Amino acid sequence: MRRRPMVWVGLLLGVGLLGWYFWPRTAPPPPVAEPPPPHPSSPRIVFAERSVPIPEDNPQTPAKVALGRKLFYDPRLSKDNTIACASCHRPEFAFSDGGKPVSTGIFGRQGIRNAPTLTNVGFRRHLFWEGRSPRLELQAVGPLTAHDEMGLEPEELAQRLQAIPEYAQAFREVFGEPPSLRAVTYAIAAFERTLLSYDSPFDRYQAGDDQALSPAALRGMELFLSEKGDCFHCHVGTDFTDDEPRNTALYTVYKDIGLARATGKDEDVGKFKTPTLRNVALTAPYMHDGSIRTLREVVQHYNRGGEPNLNADALIRPLGLTDQEVDDLVAFLEALTDTSFITNPALLPPGGKGSTP
């Protein structure tokens, strides 16, 4: 007897709930994902619809990118105030070192390697010629602290930037903390993720412009992507790189042993990361040590099959390309040049005075 009212209450509640559930109502519109506003420095993307992966702990903000850009062009980030990132990554050479085989750091100290282009560097999974650095933030520690590049200890760098009021304020605004090596690398990495290039003749061809590539470049493209030219196995994907270390039989005995310097393994001697080929015509000279002056000579190196080397990549072999075919390949490589990349004002020094410090 005492249970009865409870049963009724339960039934009523159940009916009410069912009614509420099935009552017809207007469905809320599905949430529309607002596309993020394009970054002011982002170039027009002609073909490749993809966005730079942004690490969760370093979101892009306009203020951070602006700070990174300022730091990138500032030689005060080096021990003797002469070397900025941009000293060896010069925008007019697609952020490589303008004809120099190896770069010169503080106090005129010579490095041992060719400064690579920063074209689309935000997409690279492995950094440095060994390919051992996993992210831009950590890569930047190398040149900032290396004794033959910029050569500052973390404490020294922090004190120096703290003493420059506009930096002290900018770091407080962007990171909520005083300048530090860590924060510097985060800002520079944010700027580097805006170094995007997608407007080469090749990109325009891909987007449907039949006139974008010359007949020679078109023949070169076919060769590039064929087993005969066999460039595409390593220079693969939108940026023409697999990001993997490989031995290209440049020497029989390597003075700079590449990846083995880190791993100590014999089979890693002479392995260097496959570089991107975007803007490659702007980034001479070539190879890890800048030892080959022209693109044609690089293609000839691969055509010959390189020097005898036990670690040579399995794909390295004499290719038997005719002179005409070598010229065609070079024509295709030259069609990967995006002149808008090197003139994009958002990527040039802030304040616009000169392009290189």
Next chain:
Amino acid sequence: MNRWFLSLVPLLLTGVMAAPVELKINLRIGDQPMQFGQTYQTPQGQRYQIDMLKFYISDLALVRPDGSEVKVDGLVLADFKRDAPTQGVSVVKMDVPAGQYRGIRFNVGVPRELNHLDAATQQLPLGVNSGMYWAWNPGYIFYRLEGRALLPEGSPKWVIHMGTDTFRLPVRLHDLQTRRVQINIPSGGGSILLNLDVAKAFEPGPGGVFLDWRKQSLRQLHGLGPETALLMSVVYFNMQSAFSLAQ
């Protein structure tokens, strides 16, 4: 009431017996106190000065007479600065039970499980602000010694950056067999004083090889290049006897 009190006894005892202990280090060149900026000479007659010394200490433990260990958690970056003292410098503070010990052991280096995490997000004493992160070879420099060689042609800088998991340096300063090592920690606490003979790094290796700073390739000892790999091992081997108990 009685049982309640008894259950607290172990707690109270450990509380009473834990004594604050400092691990202190004297920097030495041979048996002389090391001073920054002073000129020394290697066994091969090369003159040099020391500019900087930083190293990690981890996996620290005191060893009891029965061979059991009192482990001290944590990772410490010992940082000897140019304008700071070099003798009796406190590098680790710990709380251990008072009593007799037969020695101490630790590693110079960062434990493997911390050595390859994302350094961009690690905090001091790790992380890039430590000045010990190796950008081209992810992981940390374990032992970082830098200075100048005073050569007839000038005073070039040289560096010894010892790192990678293979070069984590075990320091074992305990002896259970003899009574040679006696560390007594009174209940009021105390300190353990070590000598670090920095010049051990410059002693010759097999066949008389040594860090010849006249060769430019040996002024940057940090990778496993063909010229440096052997010397890296020589320095590592020599460093195994660089630490000793001072008392």
